[in-house]
Amino acid sequence: xxxxxxxxVINEDNAPYWEYCRSHELRMQKCTDCGYVRFPVSxxxxxxxxxxxxxxxxxxxxxxxxYVVYHMAYHPSYKGDIPYIVAIIQLDEGPRMxxxxxxxxxxxxxxxxxVEVYFDDVTEDISLPKFRPAA
Amino acid sequence: xxxxxDKAAIVGVGYTVQGKVPGRSSMSFHLEAARNAIADAxxxxxxxxxxxxxxxxxxxGDPMVxxxxxxxxxxxxxxFMAAHDDWGASAGCLxxxxxxxxxxxxxxxxxxxxxxxxxSGAGEYGNALNGGIEYGMFGAVAGYALAARRGMHExxxxxxxxxxxxIAQRRWANLNPNARYYQQPMTVExxxxxxxxxxxxxxxxxxxxxxxxxxxxxxxAERARDLRHRSVFxxxxxxxxxxxxxxxxxxxxxxxxxxxxxxxxxxxxxxxTDDIDACEIYDCFTYTVELTLMGYGFFGPGEGKDFLKAERxxxxxxxxxxxxxxxxxxxxxxxxxxxxxxxxxLRGDAGERQLGPVTNTREPEIIIVSGNGGVLQxxxxxxxxR
Numbered sequence: 001x002x003x004x005x006x007x008x009v010i011n012e013d014n015a016p017y018w019e020y021c022r023s024h025e026l027r028m029q030k031c032t033d034c035g036y037v038r039f040p041v042s043x044x045x046x047x048x049x050x051x052x053x054x055x056x057x058x059x060x061x062x063x064x065x066x067y068v069v070y071h072m073a074y075h076p077s078y079k080g081d082i083p084y085i086v087a088i089i090q091l092d093e094g095p096r097m098x099x100x101x102x103x104x105x106x107x108x109x110x111x112x113x114x115v116e117v118y119f120d121d122v123t124e125d126i127s128l129p130k131f132r133p134a135a
Numbered sequence: 136x137x138x139x140x141d142k143a144a145i146v147g148v149g150y151t152v153q154g155k156v157p158g159r160s161s162m163s164f165h166l167e168a169a170r171n172a173i174a175d176a177x178x179x180x181x182x183x184x185x186x187x188x189x190x191x192x193x194x195x196g197d198p199m200v201x202x203x204x205x206x207x208x209x210x211x212x213x214x215f216m217a218a219h220d221d222w223g224a225s226a227g228c229l230x231x232x233x234x235x236x237x238x239x240x241x242x243x244x245x246x247x248x249x250x251x252x253x254x255s256g257a258g259e260y261g262n263a264l265n266g267g268i269e270y271g272m273f274g275a276v277a278g279y280a281l282a283a284r285r286g287m288h289e290x291x292x293x294x295x296x297x298x299x300x301x302i303a304q305r306r307w308a309n310l311n312p313n314a315r316y317y318q319q320p321m322t323v324e325x326x327x328x329x330x331x332x333x334x335x336x337x338x339x340x341x342x343x344x345x346x347x348x349x350x351x352x353x354x355x356a357e358r359a360r361d362l363r364h365r366s367v368f369x370x371x372x373x374x375x376x377x378x379x380x381x382x383x384x385x386x387x388x389x390x391x392x393x394x395x396x397x398x399x400x401x402x403x404x405x406x407x408t409d410d411i412d413a414c415e416i417y418d419c420f421t422y423t424v425e426l427t428l429m430g431y432g433f434f435g436p437g438e439g440k441d442f443l444k445a446e447r448x449x450x451x452x453x454x455x456x457x458x459x460x461x462x463x464x465x466x467x468x469x470x471x472x473x474x475x476x477x478x479x480x481l482r483g484d485a486g487e488r489q490l491g492p493v494t495n496t497r498e499p500e501i502i503i504v505s506g507n508g509g510v511l512q513x514x515x516x517x518x519x520x521r
Contacts, residue, residue, distance in 0.1 A: 008269040040266060040380055066288070066387065068280040069334035074273030083334070086272050088281055088382045096382035098267045098281075106334075111288045128269055 003122050004077040014041040016055055021127045024119040028095055030056035039095040060117030061134065062091040069106045085109055089131055103132040140403050143234035144359035144366045145519070146244075146352050147176025148478050153347030153466045154315055157255040161191035162198045164250025164348030166208055172246055172350035173209075177363040183352070185215035185242030187233055189225040189469060191251035205248065215242035222508020223417055224374065224392075225249070226349075226470035227515025231372045233353035243354060249471045250348025266380075275419060276341060278510030280333040282387035283422035287335060289388045290429075292439045294335060297421035298326040300456070301339045301463060303448035304418070308460025310450060310488035315343055316464040340421040342462040349471035351478065367481045370501065371404030371518035373397060381510045392514025393430025393505065400503070400516040401431075408432050411518075412499040413455040413480060413490055415473035417507040418462045427505050428456070431516075450494040458488055470506035474517065477502040481521040 010018050020027040030037045033050035037058075044051055067087035073079040085101040087109070099117075101109055114134035119127040149172030151164050165188065173183055186206050191197075198204070202216045215236050221228045226249065233245035267277065287293040305321040308314035321339065329339035359366040375395035377386045386392065401407060408431060416424045425439050433454075434442040448456040459465040459476040466472060479485045480499050490499040499521070506515035 005271070006268045008266075039383070065382075066281045066285040068277065068284055068336075070271060071331040071334060075271070078271050081271065084271060086267070086270055086277060086281070086333075098270060098272060098382050100270045111285070126269075130270075 005122070006075060007123065007126055013043060017041050018126065020055065021119060021129055022125065024127060026058045026060045026117050026129050027055040028058060029053040037094050039097055058091055058093050062089045062115060064088070064101065064109060064111055064113045064115060065090040065096055066111060067101065067109050087131070089115060100130045101132065102130055138403065139234060139238060139369070139372065140405065141368045141370055141520075142238045142356055143353055143369045144356050145230065145369065145478050146354050146359045146362045146364060146366065147172040147178065148475050149173070149175060149350035150313070150475070151250065151347045151349070153313065153345055155254050156252070156346040159252055159255070159346060160197050161251045161256065162200045162204065164252065164346070165200055165205055165248045165350075166250070168250055168348035168350035169205065169209055169246050169248045172352050175364070176244070176352045178244055178352065180210055183209075183211045183244045183246050184213050185233065185236055185245030186211065186213045187217050187219055187229040187245060187247045189229065189249045190218050190220055191253070197252065197256055200250070213242065215245060221376070221513045221515065223419060223470045224376070224506035224508045224513035224515040226474045227372070227504060227506035227517050228374060230351070230353060230369065230474065230517055231374065231515065234369050234372065237353055237355045243358065245353045246350055247353065248348065248350040249469055251469075252346050253467070254344045254346045256346070275510065276333045276336060278381045279420045279422060280336045281381065282426070282511060283335055283420065285388040286422055286426060290436050290439055292425055294327070294337070296425060296440050296443050297340050298323060299443050299445040300421045300424050300448065301326055303445040303452070304457045304461045305464045306445070306449040307458045307488055308464035310494070311460050311465055312486070314460040314465040315345070316460060336420060342419045343464075343467045345466040345468065347466060347468060349468045349475050351475065365482045365521055367478050367519050367521055369517060370520045371400035371402070371406070371516070373399030373403070373516040374514065375399070376513045378512050384511065386511050389426055389429060389436065391426050391430045391511050392507070393427045393516070396514045396516040397431040400518045404518040406501065406518070410501055411503050412497050413458060413502045415458070415477040415502060415504045416456060416461070417470050417473055417505045418457055419507065421463065423507055423511070424456065426511070427507065431503065450488070451496065453497070455490060455496050458485065458490060470508070474504050474506070477504045477519050481519055
């Protein structure tokens with residue numbers, strides 16, 4: 001089946017992030033000068049402006065910081081998905097990221113709910129990090 | 136910093152046809168707004184020697200709107216010019232930069248313009264604003280709804296508070312013949328029955344998308360006195376741009392850019408929140424109004440629920456907010472909506488919705504105006520007085 005939903009726009013800067021996702025690893029850039037783990041991907045550290053960084057592995061565990069439930073399909077490919085959850089996840093290592101929370105009824109999601117990452121292989125090249133309630 | 140207080144004034148406002156206006160380019164709305172502002176100020180075309188503009192989002196096939204194309208078509212030769220994209224904070228930022236320019240002699244009369252065929256054109260307001268499209272995060276609504284949910288958690292507000300804002304603004308729009316919702320009231324039931332778009336936001340929490348434009352003209356306080364309308368002086372100004380990407384932002388549920396931007400403007404103006412007669416607040420969503428007023432210090436975290444009551448905010452109330460109907464119920468012009476309304480109110484040109492005896496409200500001497508863009512990423516404040 002052809003995947004018709006919009007895909008992330010991959011560029012020179014964020015390609016490593018998506019490569020790690022493809023191998024089911026959640027990694028983000030950690031500044032090797034000040035230790036800050038940053039997201040989204042950037043060539044400079046927003047804390048110290050250092051350009052030195054390494055791709056550090058993350059546990060994929062975190063909590064819901066905020067969430068919304070889409071009741072309108074802004075793109076035809078989402079018609080079958082509404083209502084769906086979009087959330088900001090506070091990762092244990094510090095950064096936050098946006099993603100979907102699945103395997104959870106829309107009325108059951110709560111702020112501070114523990115969640116964990118899994119990877120949804122939506123195409124041959126793209127695996128999306130998504131979250132579900134922690135076991 | 137040299138005190139800019141009361142040194143510059145806004146002397147003309149240009150409106151256009153607005154609402155659903157198919158068959159028009161964004162450029163055409165910029166031009167119509169600009170020529171109307173020049174005419175409103177009573178200036179000759181050749182008097183205008185400065186131009187600042189906020190570009191529209193690029194729509195396929197639409198003529199590119201750049202400052203030089205605007206001055207070319209208006210037939211003006213300017214010695215001060217820039218395109219400014221601070222998103223919804225732009226109107227306030229343009230006014231501030233124009234004020235500094237005229238005070239320092241870089242120009243005498245600066246026209247500041249915005250126009251967009253946002254409703255009928257080919258632009259994509261539903262696109263992702265800060266990324267996240269791969270998770271079905273479409274439109275500005277996603278980021279603001281995430282902010283609002285966090286606000287519910289931290290401040291105990293939510294739809295029961297936001298409905299007060301939406302209903303009060305609709306009551307103002309009911310008095311404004313230019314408004315999308317002129318003479319069309321909103322009841323509490325209408326609010327709750329409004330379609331859920333991205334929970335916690337209903338349709339009634341979300342601003343309009345409009346075709347049209349706005350422009351205004353800034354000059355020095357001295358020159359303003361010779362012009363035809365009552366002068367509106369720029370008493371205070373501020374900016375603060377948290378910029379942060381949405382998930383990392385701590386300003387989703389305050390302290391937003393309004394805190395520093397507002398404090399800067401109040402300091403320059405030498406006044407406090409007690410001196411403000413009305414508020415024209417950038418209202419892309421109802422929650423933005425709550426968060427901005429809190430940031431300006433009108434109430435504290437946790438107090439919004441009791442403070443924000445429709446009878447206070449609406450015609451006849453002691454705390455008038457968004458007196459044109461705002462971007463929720465009049466028309467959405469990226470922050471030019473609240474700014475234009477503040478000018479009309481201070482001039483006494485607001486007709487049926489005029490603050491003062493007409494609407495059983497305080498006669499307006501001082502109005503605060505906010506701009507806000509991205510997902511709470513940019514913020515501008517103006518304090519205007521007559």
